[in-house]
Amino acid sequence: MPTISPVPRLLEQLNPYLRVTRVSSAFAAVANVWFVVLWTRAVAQEPGTPVVVDEPVWIPLLCSAIAAIGLYTLSACMNDLIDARRDRAYGKDQPIASGKLSTDAGAHVAVLSLIAAAAGATPLGPVPLLLTLALAAAILLYHIIGRFVPALGLAMVGVIVAGQMLVPNAGLRFLWPVWLVLTHTLATFGLAHVLGRKVPPLSTRALIAAIFGWVLWSAALLVLGWDRSADDAVVRTIVGPLQSEPFSRAIWPEWVKPSAAIPPAISIALFIAVLARKMASSAGSGPRVGDKIIRYGTAWLPFHGVAWMIGIGAWTQAAILGVLGAAGLFGMATLREAYSLSSQPVTYRL
Numbered sequence: 469m470p471t472i473s474p475v476p477r478l479l480e481q482l483n484p485y486l487r488v489t490r491v492s493s494a495f496a497a498v499a500n501v502w503f504v505v506l507w508t509r510a511v512a513q514e515p516g517t518p519v520v521v522d523e524p525v526w527i528p529l530l531c532s533a534i535a536a537i538g539l540y541t542l543s544a545c546m547n548d549l550i551d552a553r554r555d556r557a558y559g560k561d562q563p564i565a566s567g568k569l570s571t572d573a574g575a576h577v578a579v580l581s582l583i584a585a586a587a588g589a590t591p592l593g594p595v596p597l598l599l600t601l602a603l604a605a606a607i608l609l610y611h612i613i614g615r616f617v618p619a620l621g622l623a624m625v626g627v628i629v630a631g632q633m634l635v636p637n638a639g640l641r642f643l644w645p646v647w648l649v650l651t652h653t654l655a656t657f658g659l660a661h662v663l664g665r666k667v668p669p670l671s672t673r674a675l676i677a678a679i680f681g682w683v684l685w686s687a688a689l690l691v692l693g694w695d696r697s698a699d700d701a702v703v704r705t706i707v708g709p710l711q712s713e714p715f716s717r718a719i720w721p722e723w724v725k726p727s728a729a730i731p732p733a734i735s736i737a738l739f740i741a742v743l744a745r746k747m748a749s750s751a752g753s754g755p756r757v758g759d760k761i762i763r764y765g766t767a768w769l770p771f772h773g774v775a776w777m778i779g780i781g782a783w784t785q786a787a788i789l790g791v792l793g794a795a796g797l798f799g800m801a802t803l804r805e806a807y808s809l810s811s812q813p814v815t816y817r818l
Contacts, residue, residue, distance in 0.1 A: 664758015
């Protein structure tokens, strides 16, 4: 009797491309840039390019999303291209290593991702475009060298993810959300490296070097934020011309309430609790555990953005990021199920 698969043929054909680009996890990169766009428009003290501040909000959101997805998929493609030989040796069912997607096709997707990232950043201005190209170069350097030197790689991945946030507004003044993403990413990937038993292992010397890198980048961000906290003392107004207000420089700017840090602190605590529970349900350690840590760590990033928006009372912006985060989780779960069905379809006989 004929066998019927519930998975559409189109999904079977797209499956290798969806897997090699990790598109199901790209929502976190989109959430980071959307946070910066929405924060810039919500906070009068934040400068921004005319595209981000004055154009209809969907324009900077769309452009920044394209740039973020382009950079994210570029990184994912480079990962599979460089690891193809190693994945074959270990029998991993990655699209390129398994032959479901050719090396040439993977390279084409990587090039198209880079073009998409540049195309998305171009309308935002010359600085966002230059930053996007610099991040693309950093991504290539990370996959060629950084991943094989754990101390360097952990510092690089944190800076790359945090740097992507600044594509819509490289002149962001309040940099604590960027610092949180940097710290969250470095800690998540470091834990995944250790519990996932990745090669080469993270030695004590490498761990110290990674922590030193985090301290160095954290100090750079905080000093930059301190310097920008009262830069020009110009405040945008919803209606009317620019006006000046006297603000002194500070690590935590006067124009952001200290209580705004409470929701992000709660978000951090909730993430630690959720991750601890997920880890408790996982037996031992290994690649699956490492992948789970990165997956949940990435999925949580939009909710840090939600927390910052709640902290300043920007409820509409918080709702937008919350919906994006929920949609990303749903899409990730749906596509993962689809991947499973396409590789091992559920069938029945008539």
